[in-house]
Every structure is written in C-alpha cells, then in structure tokens.
Amino acid sequence: LEDAGGWPERVTTDRFADYATLAARALGDRVKTWTTLNEPWCSAFLGYGSGVHAPGRTDPVAALRAAHHLNLAHGKAVQALRAELPSRARTSITLNIHHVRALTEAAEDLDAVRRIDALANRVFTGPLLEGAYPQDLLQDTAGLTDWSFVQDGDLATIHxxxxxxxxxxxxxxLVSAATGEASHGSDGHGASEHSPWPGADRVAFHRPEGSTTAMGWAVDPSGLYDLLMRLKAEFPAMPLMITENGAAFDDYVNPEGEVSDPDRIAYLHGHLSAVQRAIVAGVDVRGYFLWSLLDNFEWGYGYSKRFGAVYVDYPTGKRIPKASARWYADVARTGTLPDRDGENR
Structure with missing residues (x-):
C-alpha cells in the first residue's frame, strides 16, 4: 500500500473498506464492537509529517492528505461493517485526543492552543462528529494546501x-507562542528535526512541571478529567470509552523474582480517580482499558519501554505479574477504587 502511495492517496480508502468487509465476514459472528482506526493522528502526522513513525516521510501536505483519507477510510469502513453485519456491528473510532493547555493566559499563547487543537483534535472530531473541517484549520493551513483532496460527498461518508x-x-x-527561533517539538511523541504539525511553526512546546514517566511524559490525571468534561460539553450525546491509559516506567525484576512498580500504581490510581470524578459529573464513560496487559514492542522505541502490568522477560518469554497487576486485578474484580488508606469507593 505504501509503495502505491499510502494514506496520502485516495485509493487507500477503498482498500481499507475492502479490508473491513473481509474482517466482518471472517469475524462478524464473534466480534460485536469494531474500532475502525486507532490514533489516526499518529498515522498521519508522525508517519508523514515528522517521519518518526513508518513510513518515515516528512511532507506536511502528505500528512494533511493522509488525515483526510484516514477519516474517509473510517467512514467507508463503518459503511462496510454495517452492510455485512446490519444488526450486529457496533462501531467506533479511537482518537488520541490531545489535552492542550496554554503556558500563560496571554492571547498569543491561547492562539497557540487553538492552532494545535485544530491540528491534533478537530481535524478528526470535526468531520467525524460534526460533518465538517473547522474553518480555522483550513485558514491556518491555506499556505500549504487548498484542501482540494476533499471531494464532494466525502464529509457525508465520514460523518x-x-x-x-x-x-x-x-x-x-503544554504550548505557547514561539519566541525567537521557532520551537515546534513533537509534544512527547518522539523528537525530530521535523515538526509533525503542518503550519504550526509559531508554536512552542514545553515540558510540564512535576513527575514524569520513563517516556518523559508528565503525570497529570487532571488532564484526563478536563478532557472528558470537554468532550461531554461538546458532544453530549456521545458515549465515551477510555481505550488506552497507562505509563511506562523502568521496571526490573528484584532478587526475589518480583517486580515492584509503585509509580504505576500511583499513576493508575490518579487516572482512575479522574475517570470516576468525570462519571460522577455526568460523563457517559462506558469502560476503561489499561495500556497494557504485557510489556511489548512500542513503535518508536522497540522493546526499551515497558507499559505492561505484566513484565515480559524477552529472551525467555517468561511473564511476571507486576505489583500493579495485582492491584488492578482487585480494582477490576471489585469495581471499587482503593483510597490511599485502603478504603474502597
């Protein structure tokens, strides 16, 4: 597919629809819920913008074309799934929606938030959930493309x-307006001399204060709560599912053959508390998936970062449940979240 042009080319959307049809025919008697795409932002902007993910291209226009064709492929896939499974297919898409905050309340920093929100979030939620690309996104990127790759009927198919x-x-x-030399890093998704953000050269990214994971990502559960509240406000009828949440830490097996990971337990406690707060506030959250069950291959990092609740010794394949696995099993089993003092709620 990449040799034929990949996601920047429209024909890929038809091949994806074919794939969805074949998957529905093969698995439709067992699979009830279908997620068409996982993190299309990464596929489009890290694959074709910054080049830190496959296929490694650094072409901002190709990234925007890819984003549109991923949206279109989703719409065609939903149509294909429902055609094959008219009474059984529950459909969704998973987005890594960025919770973007301003460094200060200055107007130029708030505009930086708007720019990145358009490129990170509304480039997908606009057509997927509202049936249109946001006007400010089209204006911000007008110097790169006229968006003529969006054809008549596309938005109806996507929506x-x-x-x-x-x-x-x-x-x-965390962003601000860039000062002096443009600073446009990759917000923790992998450093590169190229920016994954087409036309966002007036934006600077900053590392938030506080503790971080092994990825260098700030630990901030309030961001998840604020994000869920925003989605409820903007799309009140849309049920939500937390399809990934977790953290990588520098886990190791101690002399007793155990893996103690208190930082991961603290991370999960904070983020599950944030989800619980959002539910109490009226957000329709249908479920939560921890990333991940097992340590595994990470796209940009190979086997060097461990997200799993279960430690994997890669040379032997041996699996060792970490302390967080026991803790999370109790949460899942009881449906309650232990307080710091051991009380459940």
Whole structure:
C-alpha cells in the first residue's frame, strides 16, 4: 500500500473498506464492537509529517492528505461493517485526543492552543462528529494546501453515526507562542528535526512541571478529567470509552523474582480517580482499558519501554505479574477504587 502511495492517496480508502468487509465476514459472528482506526493522528502526522513513525516521510501536505483519507477510510469502513453485519456491528473510532493547555493566559499563547487543537483534535472530531473541517484549520493551513483532496460527498461518508468514541490519554500538551527561533517539538511523541504539525511553526512546546514517566511524559490525571468534561460539553450525546491509559516506567525484576512498580500504581490510581470524578459529573464513560496487559514492542522505541502490568522477560518469554497487576486485578474484580488508606469507593 505504501509503495502505491499510502494514506496520502485516495485509493487507500477503498482498500481499507475492502479490508473491513473481509474482517466482518471472517469475524462478524464473534466480534460485536469494531474500532475502525486507532490514533489516526499518529498515522498521519508522525508517519508523514515528522517521519518518526513508518513510513518515515516528512511532507506536511502528505500528512494533511493522509488525515483526510484516514477519516474517509473510517467512514467507508463503518459503511462496510454495517452492510455485512446490519444488526450486529457496533462501531467506533479511537482518537488520541490531545489535552492542550496554554503556558500563560496571554492571547498569543491561547492562539497557540487553538492552532494545535485544530491540528491534533478537530481535524478528526470535526468531520467525524460534526460533518465538517473547522474553518480555522483550513485558514491556518491555506499556505500549504487548498484542501482540494476533499471531494464532494466525502464529509457525508465520514460523518457516520457511532456507538461510542474511544479516547486514548497519557499526558497533557503544554504550548505557547514561539519566541525567537521557532520551537515546534513533537509534544512527547518522539523528537525530530521535523515538526509533525503542518503550519504550526509559531508554536512552542514545553515540558510540564512535576513527575514524569520513563517516556518523559508528565503525570497529570487532571488532564484526563478536563478532557472528558470537554468532550461531554461538546458532544453530549456521545458515549465515551477510555481505550488506552497507562505509563511506562523502568521496571526490573528484584532478587526475589518480583517486580515492584509503585509509580504505576500511583499513576493508575490518579487516572482512575479522574475517570470516576468525570462519571460522577455526568460523563457517559462506558469502560476503561489499561495500556497494557504485557510489556511489548512500542513503535518508536522497540522493546526499551515497558507499559505492561505484566513484565515480559524477552529472551525467555517468561511473564511476571507486576505489583500493579495485582492491584488492578482487585480494582477490576471489585469495581471499587482503593483510597490511599485502603478504603474502597
């Protein structure tokens, strides 16, 4: 597919629809809920903008074309799934929606938030959930493209009814207006001399204060709460699912053969508390998935970062449940979240 042009080319949307049809025919008797795409922002902007993910291209126009064609492929896939499974297919898409905050309340910093929010979030939520690309996104990128790759009928195809929206969250994004030399890093998704943000050269990214994970990502559960509240305000009828949330730390097996990971337990406690607060505030959260069950291969880092609740010794394949696995099992089993003092709620 990449040799034929990849996601920047429209034909890829048809191949993805074919794939969805084949998957529905093969698995439709067992699979009830279908997520068409996971983190299309990464596929489009890290794959074609910064080049830190496959296929490694650094072309801002290709990144915008890819984003549109990923949106279109989602719409065609939903149509294909429902055609094959008219009474059984529950459909969704998972977005790594960036919770973008301003360094200060200065107008230029708030405008930096707007710019990145358009490129990170509304480039997907606009057509997917509202049926249109945001006007400010089109204006911000007018110097790069006229968006003529959006053809008649595309937005109607993209704007399919969904059963829920998947949300991946790890850390907030802190931005300001760039001063002097433009600073436009990759907000923790992998450093590169190229920016994944087409036309965002007036934006600077900053590392938030406080503790960080092994990825260098700030630990901030309030970002998840604020994000869920925003989604409720903007799309009140859309059920939500936390499809990824977790943290990588420098885990190791101690002499007793155990893996103690108190930082991960603290991370999960804080973020599950944030989800619980959001539910109490009226957010329709249907479920939560920890990333991840096992230590595994990470796209940009290979086997060097461990997100799992279960430690994997890669040379032997041996699996060792970490302390967080026991803790999280109790949460899942009881449906309660232990307080620091051991009380459940």
């Amino acid at each position: 399919q009814p969904l059963d829920f929206l998947g949300v991946n969250y790890y850390t907030p994004t």
